[in-house]
Amino acid sequence: MKTIRLTTLTSLFLILVFSACKKDNDEKKKPTCRIITITPSPSGNAFNITYNSEGKISTISTGNDITTFAYSGNTVIGTTNTSGVFSSKKIITLNANGMATNVKTEFNSSGTNWSNDLYEYSGTELIKATSTSSTGGTPSVSTLTWSNGNPVSATTGTSVTTLDYFTNKPAQTGDYLDIAQLVVGYRIYKPKNAIKSLLNGTNINSFDYTFDSDGKITSLVATGATNTTYTYQYQCN
Numbered sequence: 001m002k003t004i005r006l007t008t009l010t011s012l013f014l015i016l017v018f019s020a021c022k023k024d025n026d027e028k029k030k031p032t033c034r035i036i037t038i039t040p041s042p043s044g045n046a047f048n049i050t051y052n053s054e055g056k057i058s059t060i061s062t063g064n065d066i067t068t069f070a071y072s073g074n075t076v077i078g079t080t081n082t083s084g085v086f087s088s089k090k091i092i093t094l095n096a097n098g099m100a101t102n103v104k105t106e107f108n109s110s111g112t113n114w115s116n117d118l119y120e121y122s123g124t125e126l127i128k129a130t131s132t133s134s135t136g137g138t139p140s141v142s143t144l145t146w147s148n149g150n151p152v153s154a155t156t157g158t159s160v161t162t163l164d165y166f167t168n169k170p171a172q173t174g175d176y177l178d179i180a181q182l183v184v185g186y187r188i189y190k191p192k193n194a195i196k197s198l199l200n201g202t203n204i205n206s207f208d209y210t211f212d213s214d215g216k217i218t219s220l221v222a223t224g225a226t227n228t229t230y231t232y233q234y235q236c237n
Contacts, residue, residue, distance in 0.1 A: 033216060037233035038179060044228065047183050051235075057185050069185055078185050092186045097124050100186040124190045126151065149192030161200045165193035169209070174217030174232055176207045 032055070038047040045063040052058045060067045060078075065087065067080040076092040086109055093102040100119055107113040113134055120128040131140040142156040154161045172178065175194035181187045197206045205224035209217045220230045 031236040033173065033234045033236040035173060035179070035182065035232050036235045038183065039231050039233075041229045041231065049182070057182075060183060060185060062183075067185065076186065090185070094186075095121070097121075097190075098187060099124065099126075099190065100188050103186060119188050126188050129188075150195075151189060151191060159200065161198055163195055164197045164199075165191070166196050167193060169194040171195075172217065174220065175209065176220060176222070179220070179230065 034049075034051055034055070036049050036051075038049075040046070047060060047062045049060050050058045056071060057069050059069070064083045065080055067078045067090075070077045070079075074094045076090075076094065078090040078092065080087045080089070087107075089106045089111075091102075091104045091106070092100050095101050099121060101121075102119065103117045105115050105117075107115075115131065115133040118130045118132075119126055120130075125144075125146045127144055127146075129142045129144075131142075140156060142154055144151045144155075145153045150163070150165050152163055154163075169175075171191045171194055177189050177191060177195050181189060194209065195207055197204060203224070205222060208221045208223075210219045210221075212218050216232075216234060218232055220232075222228045222230070
């Protein structure tokens, strides 16, 4: 799956209905539903996701890779093993909104081989991302512009990606930007609407969604150079 790299659990809205002096047929509290499996078709490895008692991601596994997450204050550490052998470690720093402000990825156990992504925000809107690495060189800087609560363009050097949205579909669990962030274990986008397409040069990727009777996204169809359908399995409580 391609993700936006600026070098992608949009919030669920729970309707709380108090029971005092209410009739039995009044609206009840909606369950919290989380994606636990993302399955691509016609090919590709599924992502399997588990959560801890606080609803935070505990593990993400795909193919021979499994990433285990540990939480301490505003720091999250995600350690990836491939076939049981250390592969990488992400050190993620979060702000008060739960968005990542810095992600350092170490590719060896000593931490001497690394890349680092620094994220800057205006409120909850990501406006700048700076990528550096242990190999040195010129940092890669990306800037974003927003309109109507959505990021509409990302510029890195001479490369510009434009984004379009479904104005009648809110951002929610299972849309493209949601799962792009879900599978890496941290969030840098909090858009208003579900993304419809990405355009970079002549390359365009379009996204469409199917919903169940409860309004949950059950599948995502990504159309571009290749066509892939992602289906979801949820756990609700």
